[in-house]
Amino acid sequence: MKKDVKPTASRRNFIGGAAAGTATAAALSFPMISTAQSVTTMRFQSTWPSKDIFHEYAVDFSKKVNDMTGGELKIEVLPAGAVVPAFGLLEAVSKGTLDGGHGVLAYHYGKSNAIALWGSGPGYGMDANMLLAWHKYGGGKELLQKVYQSIGANVQSFLYGPMPSQPLGWFKKPITKAEDLKGVKFRTVGISIDVFQGMGAAVNALPGGEIVSAMDRGLLDAAEFNNASSDRMLGFPDVSKVCMLQSFHQNAEQFEIMFNKTKFDALPAKMKAIIExxxxxxxxxxxxxxxxxxxxxxxxxxxxxxxxFYKTPDSVLQKQLDVYDQVVEKKSAESPVFKEILASQRKFAERAVAWDMDTNANRRMAYNHYFGKTKAPAKKA
Structure with missing residues (x-):
């Protein structure tokens, strides 16, 4: 039977010295890694009520940034009105009252008419994804920077999120002809204000969260906002049962993520790349x-x-195009940059829309083939 042998004092010293030597070598070979993490927090505000899916989109973006930076950059998103009114976002971000925000360019219409060309109007037939393609690859990004510089806006802008064509709006009764809009107290924003005024409506520009209550109190006869989810959550079906689908007033629009430029420029290059x-x-x-x-x-x-739901009659759509042309012709004469943006969009749209129409099959045929007997499309007014 083998007995346990206790180490001698000299052996104990050797073992202890060897362990210390190993620890020292390890310390020299492998640098100390600090677990402390510097966190940059940014306060954003959306231009939407917290229950709207648009505010959800703003939160979705912030979560992606927060996750991709591993928590080093934390964006907190507040709903419309938490710090400033929805239409005051650009000024608040530019001044640094807010670090950033989420909205649409048409809400800055009061600062520059040209900004609304990224959302109001027919886009020369482009859908919103094509408009974003023009913005990124057709010169739109540089033109937007030019507009922001001209009004002294200290912001870094990222456009994203193509929207489907927006409805003509919610009405008391179906719109059957362009003349039906005359005298109607109507809500819209951007260049659409000028278009609907040109069609005879009395326009009032209101933020999304104020529209339904205005209709309920009789301050508005009709209104448009954006899409089925937003319109439903904001309560449009409670004040109207008639929705006219398809319109050129906001045929192609997208969201804007905006940062205070001074604060954005101070971020590390890695964080800027992550945000983009x-x-x-x-x-x-x-x-x-x-x-x-x-x-x-x-x-x-x-x-x-x-x-x-009713399809907006073609005669109304054509009238929108005619009035839009008159509106932008006047504004082009007043503003060289407005004219420059229109020319750039038109040049891009001429080839992009032609390619799209010639390339993609008409979905209505396939839909009718499979579902036409059970699912009727929107009615004709």
Missing amino acids: NAAEAASADMSWKAVDRYSKDYIEMRTKQGVK
Whole structure:
């Protein structure tokens, strides 16, 4: 039977010395790694009520940035009105009252008419994804920077999130001809204000969260906002049962993520790259979420809330185009940069829309083939 042998004092000293030597060598070979992490926090505000899916999109973007930076950059998003009114976002971000925000360019219409060209109007037939293509690859980004510089806006802008064509709006009765809009107290924003005024409506520009209450109190006869999910959550079906689908007043629009430029420029290059790529990731995710949610809410309003959807008559759509041309011709004469933006859009649209129409099959045929007997499209007014 083997006995345990206790180490001698000299052996103990050797073992202890060897261990200490190993620890010292390890310390020399491997640098100390600090677990402390510097966190940059930014306070954002959206231009949407907290219950609106648009505010959800703003939160989705912030979460992507927060996750991709591993928490080193933390964006907190507040709803409209938490710090400033929805239409005051640009000024608040530019001054640094807010670090950033989420909205649409048409809300800055009061600062520069030209800014609304990224959302108001027919876009020469482009859908919102094409408009974003023009912005990124056709010169739009540089033109937007030019506009912001001209009004002294200290902001870094990222456009993302293509929106479907927006409805003509919610009315007391179907619109059958352009003359039906005359005298109607109507809500819209951007260049659409000029277009609907040109069609005879009495326009009042209101933020999204104020529209339904204004209709309920009789301050508005009709209004447009954006999409099935937002319109449903804001309560449009409670004050109107008639929605006119398809319109050129906001045929192509997208969201804007905005940073105070001074604060954005101070960020490390890695964080700037993450923000830019997070915006593009959020753009794709928003597009897919929109298809899922908007279609569900559209069917819910049709089948459970008694809303009747009508296709806007072609005569009304043509009138919109005619009036829009008159509006932008006048504004082009007043502003060289307005004219420059229109020319750039038109040049890009001429080839992009032609390619799109010639390339993609008409979906109505396939839809009717599979579902036409059970799912009727929006009615004609």
